[in-house]
Amino acid sequence: MAIDIVQKPSVGLSKIALSQTHGENSPYFAGWKAYDENPYHEKHNPSGVIQMGLAENQVSFDLLEEFLENNQEATSWGKNVSGFKENALFQDYHGLLAFRKAMASFMEQVRGGKAKFNPERVVLTAGATAANELLTFILANPGDALLVPTPYYPGFDRDLRWRTGVEIVPIHCESSNNFQITLEALESAYDHARSKNMKVRGVLITNPSNPLGATIQRKVLEQILDFVTRKNIHLISDEIYSGSVFHSDEFVSIAEILESRNYKDSERCHIVYSLSKDLGLPGFRVGTVYSYNDQVVTTARRMSSFTLISSQTQFLLASMLSNKEFTEKYIKINRERLRKRYETIVDGLKKAGIECLKGNAGLFCWMNLSPYLKEATRESELEIWKTIMEEVKLNISPGSSCRCSEAGWFRVCFANMSEETLEVALRRLHEFMDRRRNGQVLSME
Amino acid sequence: MAIEIVQVQPSVGLSKMAVSQTHGEDSPYFAGWKAYDENPYHETNNPSGVIQMGLAENQVSFDMLEEYLETNLESTNWGQKVSGFRENALFQDYHGLLSFRKAMASFMEQVRGGKAKFNPDRVVLTAGATAANELLTFILADPGDALLVPTPYYPGFDRDLRWRTGVQIVPIHCDSSNGFQITPEALEAAYDHATKMNIKVRGVLITNPSNPLGATVQRKVLEEILEFVTRKNIHLVSDEIYSGSAFCADEFVSIAEVLESRKYKDSERCHIVYSLSKDLGLPGFRVGTVYSYNDQVVTTARRMSSFTLISSQTQFLLASMLSDTDFTQKYIKINRERLKKRYEMIVNGLKKAGIECLKGNAGLFCWMNLSPYLEEPTIKSELAIWNTIMHEVRLNISPGSSCHCSEPGWFRVCFANMSEETLEVALSRIHAFIKERKQVL
Numbered sequence: 001m002a003i004d005i006v007q008k009p010s011v012g013l014s015k016i017a018l019s020q021t022h023g024e025n026s027p028y029f030a031g032w033k034a035y036d037e038n039p040y041h042e043k044h045n046p047s048g049v050i051q052m053g054l055a056e057n058q059v060s061f062d063l064l065e066e067f068l069e070n071n072q073e074a075t076s077w078g079k080n081v082s083g084f085k086e087n088a089l090f091q092d093y094h095g096l097l098a099f100r101k102a103m104a105s106f107m108e109q110v111r112g113g114k115a116k117f118n119p120e121r122v123v124l125t126a127g128a129t130a131a132n133e134l135l136t137f138i139l140a141n142p143g144d145a146l147l148v149p150t151p152y153y154p155g156f157d158r159d160l161r162w163r164t165g166v167e168i169v170p171i172h173c174e175s176s177n178n179f180q181i182t183l184e185a186l187e188s189a190y191d192h193a194r195s196k197n198m199k200v201r202g203v204l205i206t207n208p209s210n211p212l213g214a215t216i217q218r219k220v221l222e223q224i225l226d227f228v229t230r231k232n233i234h235l236i237s238d239e240i241y242s243g244s245v246f247h248s249d250e251f252v253s254i255a256e257i258l259e260s261r262n263y264k265d266s267e268r269c270h271i272v273y274s275l276s277k278d279l280g281l282p283g284f285r286v287g288t289v290y291s292y293n294d295q296v297v298t299t300a301r302r303m304s305s306f307t308l309i310s311s312q313t314q315f316l317l318a319s320m321l322s323n324k325e326f327t328e329k330y331i332k333i334n335r336e337r338l339r340k341r342y343e344t345i346v347d348g349l350k351k352a353g354i355e356c357l358k359g360n361a362g363l364f365c366w367m368n369l370s371p372y373l374k375e376a377t378r379e380s381e382l383e384i385w386k387t388i389m390e391e392v393k394l395n396i397s398p399g400s401s402c403r404c405s406e407a408g409w410f411r412v413c414f415a416n417m418s419e420e421t422l423e424v425a426l427r428r429l430h431e432f433m434d435r436r437r438n439g440q441v442l443s444m445e
Numbered sequence: 446m447a448i449e450i451v452q453v454q455p456s457v458g459l460s461k462m463a464v465s466q467t468h469g470e471d472s473p474y475f476a477g478w479k480a481y482d483e484n485p486y487h488e489t490n491n492p493s494g495v496i497q498m499g500l501a502e503n504q505v506s507f508d509m510l511e512e513y514l515e516t517n518l519e520s521t522n523w524g525q526k527v528s529g530f531r532e533n534a535l536f537q538d539y540h541g542l543l544s545f546r547k548a549m550a551s552f553m554e555q556v557r558g559g560k561a562k563f564n565p566d567r568v569v570l571t572a573g574a575t576a577a578n579e580l581l582t583f584i585l586a587d588p589g590d591a592l593l594v595p596t597p598y599y600p601g602f603d604r605d606l607r608w609r610t611g612v613q614i615v616p617i618h619c620d621s622s623n624g625f626q627i628t629p630e631a632l633e634a635a636y637d638h639a640t641k642m643n644i645k646v647r648g649v650l651i652t653n654p655s656n657p658l659g660a661t662v663q664r665k666v667l668e669e670i671l672e673f674v675t676r677k678n679i680h681l682v683s684d685e686i687y688s689g690s691a692f693c694a695d696e697f698v699s700i701a702e703v704l705e706s707r708k709y710k711d712s713e714r715c716h717i718v719y720s721l722s723k724d725l726g727l728p729g730f731r732v733g734t735v736y737s738y739n740d741q742v743v744t745t746a747r748r749m750s751s752f753t754l755i756s757s758q759t760q761f762l763l764a765s766m767l768s769d770t771d772f773t774q775k776y777i778k779i780n781r782e783r784l785k786k787r788y789e790m791i792v793n794g795l796k797k798a799g800i801e802c803l804k805g806n807a808g809l810f811c812w813m814n815l816s817p818y819l820e821e822p823t824i825k826s827e828l829a830i831w832n833t834i835m836h837e838v839r840l841n842i843s844p845g846s847s848c849h850c851s852e853p854g855w856f857r858v859c860f861a862n863m864s865e866e867t868l869e870v871a872l873s874r875i876h877a878f879i880k881e882r883k884q885v886l
Binding site for chain 1: 456457458459460461462463468470502504507510511514515518521522523526527530531533534535536537572573575576579583584585586587588590604605608609647678679680713714722726727728729730731739741742745748749751752753754755756757758759762
C-alpha cells in the first residue's frame with residue numbers, strides 16, 4: 001500500500017545529502033533512461049535501444065551455471081544445510097578464512113602466478129565501489145586530492161568524492177601517445193593541485209583501464225611507482241579488469257613490480273579487486289582492498305564493518321574459487337571469449353569507417369568519432385551522442401562523462417549482450433555511417 | 446604464503462580518520478571478547494572456560510530456519526537447474542529486489558502485529574543496521590553536528606554514528622529512578638547542553654526496544670519524544686532492530702504506529718532502522734534497512750546504499766523466506782515465546798542469587814543491577830567487579846560504563862546466544878560467586 005506523505009521542506013538535511021556529487025544528473029545516466037524507456041529485445045522490441053553503456057560480463061555464465069549444478073552443497077551449506085547456522089552467525093570483519101584464501105589464490109591465478117597474495121592482507125568489502133571509497137577515507141582528509149588519469153570511470157566522481165570530501169585532480173592523457181600516462185602529466189597534475197593549495201595524498205590508476213580497454217605498460221607502472229615514492233604519496237591500483245585481459249602475458253600488475261623490488265617502498269601501495277567484472281557477479285557485491293601497509297589493512301578491516309560481504313556469498317564463492325580446475329578453465333575460456341567479442345566489434349566498426357584505440361582488455365572498446373564531429377568540442381560530442389542514442393538507438397558512453405580532454409571518443413561495451421545483438425548494433429552503426437556519408441544525416445551538418 | 450613486508454617507520458601518512466581512536470576497539474567492551482577468545486567455554490572440551498554473555502545473538506530459533514531451507518531448496522539455488530542464477534547475479538540495482546523489498550515491508554508489518562503499514566518503496570536496503578545507522582547520520586547531520594542518544598546505549602554507536610561522519614553524540618541521561626525511561630526534562634537538558642557548546646543538534650536517535658535495557662519504550666514516551674523533535678524541528682531515528690524480540694507482541698509500540706495514528710503529520714522527520722540480524726539470527730547475511738517517511742531521504746539513502754548493497758543472492762533467498770507468511774507467522778510467534786522463556790530463566794536464576802534486574806520485556810539480554818555489590822558507586826568499582834567476573838567467574842558480560850550509563854554497577858547479560866544448559870552453568874557460577882561475596886562483605 002502506498003503511503004503518500006505530504007512533504008513540507010521543513011527539517012533540514014546535511015550538505016552531503018544536498019550536494020550533486022552523487023552525479024546522477026550527468027549525461028552518463030541520461031542514456032540509461034533512454035534505454036530503460038525503450039529497451040531492445042530480439043523478438044519483442046527489435047527496434048529498441050541497445051544498451052552498450054553497461055560494462056557487464058555476460059559471456060561466461062554457462063561455466064558458472066555448470067559449476068553450480070555440479071556443486072549443490074556450495075549453495076545449500078552442505079548436506080541437510082548442516083553448515084547453515086555457523087555461516088549465518090559469522091559476521092567477523094576478518095572475513096571467512098576459506099574465502100580469503102580462495103580470493104588470494106584466484107588473484108594469483110589471474111596474474112598467471114607472477115605475483116603472490118597473502119590472505120591476511122585481503123580485506124573484504126561489498127564491491128569495488130565500497131573498496132575505493134574506503135581507501136579514500138583512509139588515505140586522505142577532506143579537501144585533499146587524489147590524482148586520477150583521464151579518461152576515467154564516471155563513477156569515481158561519486159565514489160572517491162561524495163562522502164569523503166576528497167577532490168580528484170586529473171592527470172591529463174591524450175591520443176597522441178594512446179592515452180598513456182606520462183611523467184610530465186603526473187608532475188603537471190601534482191603542481192596544479194599544489195597551486196590550488198590542495199594536499200596530494202595519492203595516485204589512483206585503473207589497470208587495465210576503464211574506459212580505454214587497455215593495460216598499462218610495465219615501464220609506465222615503474223615510472224608511476226617512482227613518482228609516488230619521490231612525492232611520498234600513495235598508489236592505488238584498481239585491477240578489477242585484470243581477469244579480462246585477452247592475453248594473460250600482456251597484463252602487468254603492480255604486485256609483480258613490487259615483488260621484483262622485494263617489496264621496497266610497498267607500504268604506499270594498495271590494490272582494489274572485485275568479482276563483478278571478471279566473474280560477472282556484480283549483484284553479489286564482492287570486492288577487496290589488498291594493501292601492503294599493515295596499518296591500512298587493520299583500519300580497512302575495521303571500516304569494512306559498514307560494508308561486509310554476506311557470509312552466504314562468501315561461503316559459495318570460497319567453494320567455487322578454491323576449485324582450481326574450475327578457475328583455471330574459467331579464466332582461460334573467459335579471456336578467449338572476450339577477445340573474440342573485441343575482435344568482432346573492432347572489425348565491425350572498422351568496416352563502418354570507425355577506428356578504435358588498440359585495446360587488449362576489458363569489456364568495452366574506446367571508439368574514435370572525432371573525425372565526425374562538427375567541431376572539436378564537448379557540445380559537438382554530446383550532439384553526436386544524442387543522435388546515436390535517438391536515431392541509431394544505441395546507448396554508448398561519451399568521453400566527456402569520463403573527463404576525457406579530447407572530444408569525440410566513446411566507450412562502447414560489447415560483453416553484456418548476445419553475439420546476435422552485437423551484430424544488430426554493428427549493422428545499425430554501419431547503416432548510420434553510410435547515411436551520413438551520403439549526406440542523408442542532416443543533424444550532423 | 447605470508448608476505449612479510451618491513452614497514453618503514455612511519456613514511457607515508459594516513460588520514461586523521463584512519464589514525465583516530467573512534468573505531469573504539471581499545472575499550473573494555475572489546476577486552477572481554479579477548480578473554481573469551483583466549484579461553485572459550487565448551488560443554489565437553491573446556492567446561493571451565495569463559496562463557497560468552499556479551500554477544501547479543503539470537504540462537505534460539507535456528508531449527509525453524511533450517512526446516513524452512515530444507516523444504517525450500519530452490520530459494521538457495523535459484524530454482525530448478527539454477528535457472529534464475531544469471532539474472533540474480535547481474536542484479537545490482539540500488540533499489541533492491543522488488544520481491545525482497547515487498548517481503549521486508551510485509552515482515553515488518555507482521556512483527557508489529559499489523560498495527561502499522563509499510564510501503565516497499567520506502568524500504569532502502571543496506572548491508573546491516575550498522576551501515577543503516579551510519580548512512581542516516583551522513584544524510585541528516587554535518588560534521589561537528591550532534592545526535593542526541595539516550596543512555597545507556599549500544600557501545601557500537603560511538604563508532605557507527607561518529608567515526609567517518611564526524612558527527613557527535615550528546616547523551617540524554619536516563620537513570621534507574623524511573624526504570625531508565627526517557628523524560629522531557631532529560632531531552633531538554635541534552636539539547637541545551639549541546640547548544641551551550643555551540644553544537645547544532647540535528648536529531649534524536651532512540652533504540653526501541655532498547656539495547657542494553659531489554660525493554661520497550663512506552664507509547665506515552667514515544668509521543669513526548671515526537672513532540673519534542675517536532676518542536677525543535679529536528680529528526681527522529683528509531684532503531685527497531687529488536688522489534689521481533691519483544692516477548693509479548695502487544696507490549697511493543699513502534700514509532701510507525703504513532704505516526705499512522707496521527708495520519709503521518711510531521712512524519713517527514715522520522716526514519717526507522719531495521720535488520721534481520723537479531724530477530725532472524727542472521728547477522729552474517731548483512732541485511733539492514735532504512736525506512737524513511739521523507740522522500741528526499743529515501744532517494745539520497747538509496748543512492749548512498751551503493752556503498753553497502755545487500756548481496757543479490759541473499760536478497761533472493763530472503764525474499765522467498767519472508768514472503769512465506771505461514772512460515773513468518775509461525776516463526777515470529779515461537780521465537781517470542783522462546784526468548785520469553787529464556788528471559789524468565791535468567792531473571793529467576795539471578796534473583797535466587799540475590800541479584801535484581803530491570804524489568805524487561807524484549808531483546809536478547811537483561812539489564813542486571815550489581816550496584817549493591819560495588820565497593821563504591823564509581824566506574825572504577827564497576828570495572829573492578831567486571832574484571833573479577835571475567836577472570837574468576839569466567840563470564841564475559843558488558844559493563845554499563847561501556848554503554849555510557851550514568852549510574853555505575855549495571856551490566857548487560859546476553860542469554861540467547863547459548864544453549865539452555867550453558868545458561869544454567871553460567872547461573873550456577875554467578876550464584877556461587879555472590880554467595881561467596883556476601884560472606885566477605
